[in-house]
Amino acid sequence: MLIPLRIRDYWLYEPLGGGGMGSVYKAISEKDDRMYAVKVLSRKEKYNQDLVKTILREGKIGSAVGKHKNIIDIIDYGLDGDEYFLITEFIAGERLDLMVESRKQIPEKEAVEFTLQLIDAEMHIIKAGYLFRDIKPENIIINKAGELKLIDYGLCVSLHDAANHENITDELNGSPFYIPPERIVGAPEGEYSEIYSLGMILFYMLAGRTYYSLAEVNDLVTKHLTSLRVLSVGSFLKHCNPKIVAIIDRMIARKPIKRYHDFATLKQDLEQHYQLLKESGKPRRLPPVVSGGAIPRVIPRINLNNKAAVYLVFFLVVVLAVLGIWGYLHYRKYSKTRMIRSALTESTASKLGVPKDIKAPKISADSLKREIDESVKKVTEQKIAALPSFSEPETRKLICSNLGLKPETSISSMTVDQALARMKDEIKASTDRAIAGIDRDFNAEKELAAIAAGLKIELPLKEPSxxxxxxxxxxxxxxxxxxxxxxxxxxxxxxxxxxxxxxxxxxxxxxxxxxxxxxxxxxxxxxxxxxxxxxxxxxxxxxxxxxxxxxxxxxxxxxxxxxxxxxxxxxxxxxxxxxxxxxxxxxxxxxxxxxxxGYMAAGDGTVKTTKELVDEMLKKLKDNFQEEIKKREKKIREEADKKFNKSEYLKKNNFREIDGKWYAADDAVKIYLKREREKFDRNRKAELETILNDARKAIEKQIYGENGYVFYDNRWQPARALIDSLVEEKIREEIR
Known part of the structure; x- marks a missing residue:
């Protein structure tokens, strides 16, 4: 797109960047000279109906959400000429991801301030009946005064659709570092889902990194779903107050039931913590909790004068310590492996859509294949038998109707060349008759009288004296x-x-x-x-x-x-x-x-006798009369050519044009009949393939599904063996 470009009352003059949907430009308004941001679809994207619906939907939702100090203001949206656009206020500030990248970490007090602003924005959106669903650092802009703005309604849906998983694509949308676990499995989303994403944002600001590393992105699905997060975020946030660590742990709990259920409660806890931070002036580490009232134990006295006894006790203590450490390590490894296996089995089975305790098939794969082939053959034979056959009489009737022919049309006795020759003869005969009817008599006496009247002279004309x-x-x-x-x-x-x-x-x-x-x-x-x-x-x-x-x-x-x-x-x-x-x-x-x-002046100023002048005028009238006859003859010939249009004449005499060539009516019907037959055969072949493929898919899904199989990696596999194989592979990766 060339800039400057005018959309409505806004002039686009500076690119600001682009994303998954169009490009964003800086613009100035003709009305108030303020700066705005305008998102437009590119030339190839404007014909993508999904992107068109998305940008219009974003404008509609943003307008419905309304104004809030921490949410970008939607000014206008729609179609201007052939440009789909979305106009928002222009925010002069820094994106949160770039701020964290430059500052490494955000101080705890400032991070809580930003989080409270985000909560206000989220509560306003939820009050309007929507769920934002795309909280990530790239969608957060902070100005120099520390005021925060949430941008981009691209994934925003109504609370009803989010809770019932309606009008939401099956694609996994959103940044993988911040999406809640329930979105991965297509489960309902709610306020608790937004709290999870916000918790990841708060952790990101305090730690200066995402909870999962870039190398773990491909494994994020498993990590979101499993209970591998056995450690508190405190191991990453040792420089922060334990209170904020506890809040984040609750916000990013894997199971929604363990999280905050609403922003109001979360806001109350954060405001209390923020007040403590303001009063203390800086984050304060709380002392470790120590149990009070310990009861002293009586340790038996050992006679240290006996060296043999001392060595024996020392040896026994060392042996017991080694055995204890070995047992503890073995138990922890076994416990961790069992926990990982259980979580991975549950998540893998959930993704495959089968129970986690599914049994191995009792029937062999060959037997199932034979059963499927027999069922497919039986079903396809029934459907094929019900298909209509090619009807030549009905097809002929339809072709004749399309060609404007009657089914009983007789075979033409002429060829195309003969028909065209006859048309030429008819044109000549018609032209000759019309030309013969032209009046060719020039009435000199009448014209002479008219000239004399016009010149105001008397007849007969006299010679000059x-x-x-x-x-x-x-x-x-x-x-x-x-x-x-x-x-x-x-x-x-x-x-x-x-x-x-x-x-x-x-x-x-x-x-x-x-x-x-x-x-x-x-x-x-x-x-x-x-x-x-x-x-x-x-x-x-x-x-x-x-x-x-x-x-x-x-x-x-x-x-x-x-x-x-x-x-x-x-x-x-x-x-x-x-x-x-x-x-x-x-x-x-x-x-x-x-x-x-007896003299008169001619039109060119010369003087002639009246008779000479009248004779010249009479001759000119006669010449004009003859010229008019020629024009009428030419017009008659032209009208005859139009009247005897080649296409209309041949159609009238039962000829039809096919691919630029003319055929007798019966030959034209035969050609179209052959084409329709070939078309029917092609469609029937494709139809049979579709019937066979659909029947096989449906029967395979039924029989394999009833016998403990799942469709994975483009083929049907025993679910039990597949789950065990995938789980073992994941466990080996986790142990490594």
């Missing part, structure tokens, strides 16, 4: 006349005069009315200039005191430049507008002007 050359000259004169009327020299002169007035400035004698630089009003006749002053009436005003907007009007040279520039611009615009108007008149008036003389 004036030549085209004369009409062109007349139109040219007409256009020029309209231009001269609108753009005459008089009009140009008037506009030029207006420019001269506007930009020519003041002339002597012109009445001027302005304001000077200080805002005083000046009015009078312009009487020229005196040096750098302007004379208005009887006043002389500095040119610089006249506002800039009026000053240029007293400058003759500047006025001449302005008039010259505006006049040139006037002439340029006058010419452009004149030419533009010419084009407009030629375009807008051409059609009506030429129409008066």
């Amino acid at each position: 004036t030549s085209r050359k004369d009409v062109d000259a007349e139109f040219k004169s007409y256009v020029q006349k309209k231009i001269d009327e609108k753009y005459s020299g008089k009009e140009l002169y008037a506009q030029a005069t207006e420019i001269s007035k506007k930009y020519g400035g003041y002339k002597k004698g012109d009445i001027v009315e302005i304001q000077d630089a200080v805002g005083l009003k000046v009015k009078g006749a312009f009487n020229g200039k005196a040096g750098n002053k302007v004379v208005i009436g009887d006043r002389q005003i500095l040119a610089t005191d006249i506002p800039a907007s009026e000053r240029w009007k007293f400058n003759e040279a500047e006025c001449e430049v302005k008039v010259q520039k505006m006049s040139e611009q006037l002439m340029d615009n006058f010419k452009k507008n004149k030419e533009k108007y010419r084009a407009e008149v030629e375009t807008s008036d051409r059609t009506e002007f030429y129409r008066k003389y």
